[in-house]
Amino acid sequence: KQEVTQIPAALSVPEGENLVLNCSFTDSAIYNLQWFRQDPGKGLTSLLLIQSSQREQTSGRLNASLDKSSGRSTLYIAASQPGDSATYLCAAGYGPVIWGLGTSLAVNP
Amino acid sequence: GAVVSQHPSRVICKSGTSVKIECRSLDFQATTMFWYRQFPKKSLMLMATSNEGSKATYEQGVEKDKFLINHASLTLSTLTVTSAHPEDSSFYICSARDPQKGGYTFGSGTRLTVV
Numbered sequence: 259k260q261e262v263t264q265i266p267a268a269l270s271v272p273e274g275e276n277l278v279l280n281c282s283f284t285d286s287a288i289y290n291l292q293w294f295r296q297d298p299g300k301g302l303t304s305l306l307l308i309q310s311s312q313r314e315q316t317s318g319r320l321n322a323s324l325d326k327s328s329g330r331s332t333l334y335i336a337a338s339q340p341g342d343s344a345t346y347l348c349a350a351g352y353g354p355v356i357w358g359l360g361t362s363l364a365v366n367p
Numbered sequence: 368g369a370v371v372s373q374h375p376s377r378v379i380c381k382s383g384t385s386v387k388i389e390c391r392s393l394d395f396q397a398t399t400m401f402w403y404r405q406f407p408k409k410s411l412m413l414m415a416t417s418n419e420g421s422k423a424t425y426e427q428g429v430e431k432d433k434f435l436i437n438h439a440s441l442t443l444s445t446l447t448v449t450s451a452h453p454e455d456s457s458f459y460i461c462s463a464r465d466p467q468k469g470g471y472t473f474g475s476g477t478r479l480t481v482v
Binding site for chain 1: 373376401403408409410411412413416460462468470471472473474475476478
């Protein structure tokens, strides 16, 4: 069964910290992996997309890595800001997408 | 880039009524679209795969007669929640494969509240 697990479920950090969110998937035969941000009561915002042939993608303060062999992806957020507070979801693309539960991040001023 | 437009973003309806949610691919053709639902404290779950010109494929446990999916054209898929019930209150989101980037592009989602 294809499953996606995100650790930790919740994270609270002071502003300015660098942090890592983890995502693991059971079936390594993915086409790609995406990281999303979900703000309370709002829709999803796509952050980074990593194709199965790639190892990482970067956008601003965000860096996502992909290790298919170990079934893991990490999202690195540098110099966190209060505006980064949201739920971060990872989604493994097989045909349709299998979602993790998300990591709820709170960045405190 | 490929954009999927989803409307409405929020809707409140009375129990027993029907609500239609639209998902449009704006600058590309999508023969397949996916509909997801998010339960409280649960991950987004695939409800059904919408196929242009044919019947949708529903995941186990999803009521076909309650969640009607129509994919009449290459750019439009609709999800109609029939005889809405408070338990249908949820966040619904559609997606399609991005033909350029190969990932999935998502609509902005619809938050449905049934009162």
